[in-house]
Amino acid sequence: xxxxxxxxxxxxxxxxxxxxxxxxxxxxxxxxxxxxxxxxxxxxxxxxxxxxxxxxxxxxxxxxxxxxxxxxxxxxxxxxxxxxxxxxxxxxxxxxxxxxxxxxxxxxxxxxxxxxxxxxxxxxxxxxxxxxxxxxxxxxxxxxxxxxxxxxxxxxxxxxxxxxxxxxxxxxxxxxxxxxxxxxxxxxxxxxxxxxxxxxxxxxxxxxxxxxxxxxxxxxxxxxxxxxxxxxxxxxxxxxxxxxxxxxxxxxxxxxxxxxxxxxxxxxxxxxxxxxxxxxxxxxxxxxxxxxxxxxxxxxxxxxxxxxxxxxxxxxxxxxxxxxxxxxxxxxxxxxxxxxxxxxxxxxxxxxxxxxxxxxxxxxxxxxxxxxxxxxxxxxxxxxxxxxxxxxxxxxxxxxxxxxxxxxxxxxxxxxxxxxxxxxxxxxxxxxxxxxxxxxxxxxxxxxxxxxxxxxxxxxxxxxxxxxxxxxxxxxxxxxxxxxxxxxxxxxxxxxxxxxxxxxxxxxxx
Numbered sequence: 001x002x003x004x005x006x007x008x009x010x011x012x013x014x015x016x017x018x019x020x021x022x023x024x025x026x027x028x029x030x031x032x033x034x035x036x037x038x039x040x041x042x043x044x045x046x047x048x049x050x051x052x053x054x055x056x057x058x059x060x061x062x063x064x065x066x067x068x069x070x071x072x073x074x075x076x077x078x079x080x081x082x083x084x085x086x087x088x089x090x091x092x093x094x095x096x097x098x099x100x101x102x103x104x105x106x107x108x109x110x111x112x113x114x115x116x117x118x119x120x121x122x123x124x125x126x127x128x129x130x131x132x133x134x135x136x137x138x139x140x141x142x143x144x145x146x147x148x149x150x151x152x153x154x155x156x157x158x159x160x161x162x163x164x165x166x167x168x169x170x171x172x173x174x175x176x177x178x179x180x181x182x183x184x185x186x187x188x189x190x191x192x193x194x195x196x197x198x199x200x201x202x203x204x205x206x207x208x209x210x211x212x213x214x215x216x217x218x219x220x221x222x223x224x225x226x227x228x229x230x231x232x233x234x235x236x237x238x239x240x241x242x243x244x245x246x247x248x249x250x251x252x253x254x255x256x257x258x259x260x261x262x263x264x265x266x267x268x269x270x271x272x273x274x275x276x277x278x279x280x281x282x283x284x285x286x287x288x289x290x291x292x293x294x295x296x297x298x299x300x301x302x303x304x305x306x307x308x309x310x311x312x313x314x315x316x317x318x319x320x321x322x323x324x325x326x327x328x329x330x331x332x333x334x335x336x337x338x339x340x341x342x343x344x345x346x347x348x349x350x351x352x353x354x355x356x357x358x359x360x361x362x363x364x365x366x367x368x369x370x371x372x373x374x375x376x377x378x379x380x381x382x383x384x385x386x387x388x389x390x391x392x393x394x395x396x397x398x399x400x401x402x403x404x405x406x407x408x409x410x411x412x413x414x415x416x417x418x419x420x421x422x423x424x425x426x427x428x429x430x431x432x433x434x435x436x437x438x439x440x441x442x443x444x445x446x447x448x449x450x451x452x453x454x455x456x457x458x459x460x461x462x463x464x465x466x467x468x469x470x471x472x473x474x475x476x477x478x479x480x481x482x483x484x485x486x487x488x489x490x491x492x493x494x495x496x497x498x499x500x501x502x503x504x505x506x507x508x509x510x
Contacts (some may be wrong), residue, residue, distance in 0.1 A: 025058050046093070174195060462476040
């Protein structure tokens with residue numbers, strides 16, 4: 001037995017309404033007899049048990065009146081995990097030792113972990129035995145290419161086994177993933193309906209933003225419901241051949257979602273964990289054929305062609321070991337794709353391309369058709385070299401737009417993107433040619449403006465490399481849902497004037 005309830009003093013549960021993200025936190029008084037008898041201190045890990053279930057949580061000690069005598073307070077995540085009612089009897093004790101933490105320590109000191117050790121770590125993360133600080137230690141220990149190829153494969157398998165998997169009963173199920181680092185590169189909502197219109201099955205599950213201003217799930221949530229259950233997801237795919245859902249809602253590779261939460265806070269996205277994250281989600285979602293898009297540029301996530309080729313080799317080797325067919329495309333990552341950066345602004349770009357509007361961003365359209373064409377060729381729908389042509393035909397005919405509407409209706413309806421009430425525009429002081437655009441600074445500005453938590457927040461950037469700019473032309477516009485966040489973003493922009501670099505034009509005198 002993990003605990004003996006008869007030995008413990010029950011406390012009354014109180015819901016405090018405190019948001020602690022995914023980490024369960026409990027609050028006990030400093031003079032609580034349970035704290036004294038068990039020897040608890042602030043930030044102790046404690047086993048919290050109701051009549052029906054238990055969790056491991058982090059303890060915060062309070063000295064004020066937020067928790068009364070005989071009570072224990074709960075954060076929102078802790079309350080929901082236990083499914084409590086106000087005043088429910090709760091018992092608190094020391095948790096059993098977490099053996100897998102010794103494996104994390106071993107990794108910190110440079111040791112190689114086997115599949116059993118990695119599976120133990122992943123299982124304990126999913127079961128809530130790790131505090132965020134423990135997850136952060138694991139992520140950091142695996143960073144900077146510290147995972148060997150066998151470790152990446154083992155971690156991928158461990159993440160798959162720790163969650164649920166989907167089996168579509170089909171010989172071919174298509175998926176696609178971009179490794180990120182390129183603001184506005186929202187090709188997925190365009191290529192999925194193109195592929196579905198070509199008769200392919202594409203049950204697309206996407207992540208929310210990790211270190212970017214928006215993930216595909218964040219952008220699609222502006223337009224429709226993405227929190228689908230497995231049954232809802234199957235129903236949509238059965239009807240339309242495709243879906244555009246958030247992977248976290250169907251518990252596919254749940255360890256990945258927990259790792260992502262901490263990776264976002266650390267602003268870390270290591271190569272080995274990136275590969276394990278992507279492939280575990282794809283295999284768990286039932287994919288058989290996956291296209292990987294690796295944007296390459298000086299301010300993208302992957303900065304050199306050499307680094308892209310190394311990452312591509314890792315993807316191919318791990319995928320082959322796990323029985324997954326993968327095609328990798330290395331694309332131009334020197335500048336943002338589309339005009340919008342942030343959920344609603346990217347959604348507007350997607351709609352403009354699908355609706356074939358004259359002012360739709362051409363670069364987003366071209367990249368979506370190129371990637372869709374590569375998938376059509378990988379799937380054998382057309383011969384090599386003819387995929388992009390077919391993708392363009394599906395877009396130009398309106399079939400892709402009709403399929404997108406059908407998918408959104410099947411998921412709950414198509415919504416209109418929100419518009420931010422606060423804006424600030426940066427204009428050019430002199431004429432010039434756009435020489436460089438810093439993806440990382442743009443992403444930072446969009447996040448300071450409130451993206452992705454505020455869907456309408458972000459950055460609009462109408463200029464591209466090589467464009468001629470005249471004085472007072474707009475270089476970029478910051479969108480925010482509050483004046484305070486707009487000010488944060490503007491202050492950062494003013495401190496970093498090199499977001500858009502112009503090469504001065506030498507005027508000739510007639």
